[in-house]
């Protein structure tokens with residue numbers, strides 16, 4: 001028996017190897033939850049290039065890892081930009097596992113980075129669409145199921161340090177993540193009477209697939225001699241002297257889903273080794 005045995009959890013964007021979503025879904029399954037691994041599965045357009053998404057074979061492999069470890073996992077492809085697709089994901093959780101108790105809005109893109117004066121209308125919309133609109137659709141679909149079931153629930157957004165501070169070349173990303181703070185606060189007010197908590201987890205840098213792309217990009221922006229030098233400088237400015245790991249975020253999400261966190265809602269919790277003080 002784990003602390004989440006009997007719970008059913010959905011994690012969007014959890015089908016990419018080395019991602020925060022993979023770590024979260026494995027941690028929730030390890031704590032006993034039946035999990036739905038969800039991702040876009042295949043490239044849909046320029047905003048979802050093949051080398052930056054969780055493909056169907058990766059989703060399957062992550063599910064197999066969980067089953068091999070004795071957990072319960074199912075798969076459902078979902079494009080979080082699509083209202084119907086997100087509602088179908090919530091329907092899947094209930095039809096396949098009998099309930100929906102935990103929803104993690106993790107899907108996000110962070111590889112459309114440009115100086116402000118080069119950002120196009122399409123760039124802006126692409127990022128807001130996945131990172132903010134997708135999280136709203138997820139919150140909306142999950143809340144509908146949770147309110148009608150009447151058993152409470154947990155909604156967690158994977159925001160970012162960029163939900164609290166500004167970053168160069170990241171206008172849309174930073175705005176989308178700041179938007180999650182408002183989304184969680186307003187949803188928490190309405191959903192509190194239903195015993196549904198809504199919180200953000202705000203990691204600093206983690207070298208996931210997305211994070212590795214950012215390492216390359218920002219090493220050039222700051223003029224570092226190498227990615228290693230860029231990461232060394234990052235390490236030295238973090239009070240706990242290392243960048244984040246996927247498990248750091250997964251631990252925070254899992255805790256927010258336990259009974260110990262039952263009185264915590266509308267929060268945006270930093271998981272940043274002390275780098276983000278706000």
Ligand SMILES: NC(=O)c1ccc[n+]([C@@H]2O[C@H](COP(=O)([O-])OP(=O)(O)OC[C@H]3O[C@@H](n4cnc5c(N)ncnc54)[C@H](O)[C@@H]3O)[C@@H](O)[C@H]2O)c1
Nearest residue numbers: 013016019020053054079080107108160205206208210211
């Ligand atoms: N890596 C970091 O440094 C870091 C720091 C703070 C916050 N985050 C956030 O954590 C979350 C996960 O990022 P990650 O670093 O693990 O990267 P990742 O690329 O491994 O995961 C992002 C996932 O989102 C999925 N996705 C993209 N567009 C989608 C769509 N339209 N529909 C459904 N799924 C879609 C991708 O396929 C991918 O599996 C993101 O929201 C990101 O902004 C990452």
